[in-house]
Amino acid sequence: MTSIIKNFPGRHHDHAACIESALEQAVTLCRERGARLTPLRRRVLEIVWESHAPLGAYDALQRMNAGGERNAPPTVYRALEFLLEHGLIHRIESRNAFVGCTTPGNSHKAQFFICRDCGNVAETHSEEIGEAIKASATRTGFLVEKPVVEISGRCLKCHDDE
Amino acid sequence: MTSIIKNFPGRHHDHAACIESALEQAVTLCRERGARLTPLRRRVLEIVWESHAPLGAYDALQRMNAGGERNAPPTVYRALEFLLEHGLIHRIESRNAFVGCTTPGNSHKAQFFICRDCGNVAETHSEEIGEAIKASATRTGFLVEKPVVEISGRCLKCHDDE
DNA sequence: TTTAGCTTTGCTATAGTATAATATATCTAT
DNA sequence: ATAGATATATTATACTATAGCAAAGCTAAA
Numbered sequence: 001m002t003s004i005i006k007n008f009p010g011r012h013h014d015h016a017a018c019i020e021s022a023l024e025q026a027v028t029l030c031r032e033r034g035a036r037l038t039p040l041r042r043r044v045l046e047i048v049w050e051s052h053a054p055l056g057a058y059d060a061l062q063r064m065n066a067g068g069e070r071n072a073p074p075t076v077y078r079a080l081e082f083l084l085e086h087g088l089i090h091r092i093e094s095r096n097a098f099v100g101c102t103t104p105g106n107s108h109k110a111q112f113f114i115c116r117d118c119g120n121v122a123e124t125h126s127e128e129i130g131e132a133i134k135a136s137a138t139r140t141g142f143l144v145e146k147p148v149v150e151i152s153g154r155c156l157k158c159h160d161d162e
Numbered sequence: 163m164t165s166i167i168k169n170f171p172g173r174h175h176d177h178a179a180c181i182e183s184a185l186e187q188a189v190t191l192c193r194e195r196g197a198r199l200t201p202l203r204r205r206v207l208e209i210v211w212e213s214h215a216p217l218g219a220y221d222a223l224q225r226m227n228a229g230g231e232r233n234a235p236p237t238v239y240r241a242l243e244f245l246l247e248h249g250l251i252h253r254i255e256s257r258n259a260f261v262g263c264t265t266p267g268n269s270h271k272a273q274f275f276i277c278r279d280c281g282n283v284a285e286t287h288s289e290e291i292g293e294a295i296k297a298s299a300t301r302t303g304f305l306v307e308k309p310v311v312e313i314s315g316r317c318l319k320c321h322d323d324e
Numbered sequence: 325t326t327t328a329g330c331t332t333t334g335c336t337a338t339a340g341t342a343t344a345a346t347a348t349a350t351c352t353a354t
Numbered sequence: 355a356t357a358g359a360t361a362t363a364t365t366a367t368a369c370t371a372t373a374g375c376a377a378a379g380c381t382a383a384a
Binding site for chain 4: 198218219220235236239258
C-alpha cells in the first residue's frame with residue numbers, strides 16, 4: 001500500500017506507483033475527514049507529486065493550463081491551501097514552493113532535506129531535532145508553535161555522481 | 163562593549179545602545195576585512211537594526227526614502243546582499259525579511275525564534291540542534307550545507323502579557 | 325595628478341510570488 | 355426543488371526580487 005518513498009528516491013524508484021499511492025492515501029484521508037478532494041484539488045496534488053522536488057505555485061499553474069485551460073493564480077493557491085490544511089503537501093519556505101507529504105494524516109513536525117543538485121526533498125520526523133529545538137526554546141524563553149527546518153545540501157546520489 | 167542583546171529584548175532593553183553597538187561592530191569587522199561599509203550600506207544596516215523584528219526589503223526601502231530620496235529596489239537589495247555576505251544580517255526565509263546578526267563575524271549556523279505577537283527574533287547557536295540535524299542527515303544520506311531553522315511561536319513576554 | 329581598472333550606485337524595466345474582492349457555479353441536505 | 359454552504363472563476367493589484375546597462379566614485383600605479 002504505502003509505496004511513497006521516505007528518503008531520497010533510489011535508482012529503481014517506481015514513481016508511477018509513488019504518485020498513485022499518494023493519491024490513494026489522499027482520497028482515503030479526505031473521505032475519513034469529510035473533506036472534499038475535488039477534481040481540481042486532486043489534479044493539483046497530482047501535479048505536485050509529479051516529482052520529489054518542490055514545485056512553485058506558478059509552475060503548478062502552468063501544468064494545469066498545459067492543455068489550454070485558463071486557470072488563474074487564485075485557483076491554484078486555493079487548491080494548495082486546501083492541500084496544506086489537510087496535511088497532503090508541505091510548503092518549503094526557503095523555496096516558496098510545495099512538495100507532497102510522505103506521511104499524510106500524521107502531519108506532525110517534519111524536517112526537509114533539499115538537494116541543491118537534483119532538487120529532490122527527503123522528509124524526516126526526527127524526535128531528536130524536535131527535542132533539541134524544544135530545549136533551546138526553553139533556554140531562550142520561547143514557546144514553539146511552528147518549527148521550520150529546511151536543510152539545503154546534497155543527497156548522496158548527486159554527491160557520488162559528481 | 164557588546165551590548166547587542168542575545169535573546170528577546172527585556173523590559174529595560176536600551177535599544178539605542180543596541181543599535182550603536184551593532185554599527186560599531188560592523189565598522190570594525192568591515193575594516194578588518196577591507197570591506198567597504200559605505201554610507202548607504204551603513205544606513206540600511208541601521209534601518210534593519212531599528213527593531214528586533216525581521217524587516218522586509220521594501221519596508222527598508224520606504225525608510226530609506228522617508229526623506230524624499232528616490233532609491234529603487236535594486237539599491238536596497240544590493241545593500242542587503244552585501245550585509246548578508248559579511249554576516250552582518252540574516253535573512254529569515256519564512257518571512258522574506260531580514261534581521262540584524264547578533265554575532266557578526268561568527269557567522270556560523272544559527273537558529274531563529276520568531277514571536278508571532280511582537281515579531282521579535284532571538285538568535286541562538288545550539289550545538290545540540292546542529293548535531294541532531296547532522297545525525298538525521300547522515301541517516302537520510304545527505305550532506306548538510308545550509309541549514310534553515312526558523313521557529314515560530316511566542317516569546318514569554320507576549321505569552322505573559324496576553 | 326592623471327589615468328586605467330574596479331567597485332558602487334542610479335535607473336528602467338520586468339520577472340516571480342501572492343492575495344483581495346466580487347461574481348458565479350456547484351454541492352449537500354433537507 | 356430549494357436554501358445555505360462550499361467551491362470555482364475572474365479581474366485587479368500588492369508584494370518580492372533581479373536583469374541589464376549607464377553613470378559616478380574610489381584606488382592604486384605611473
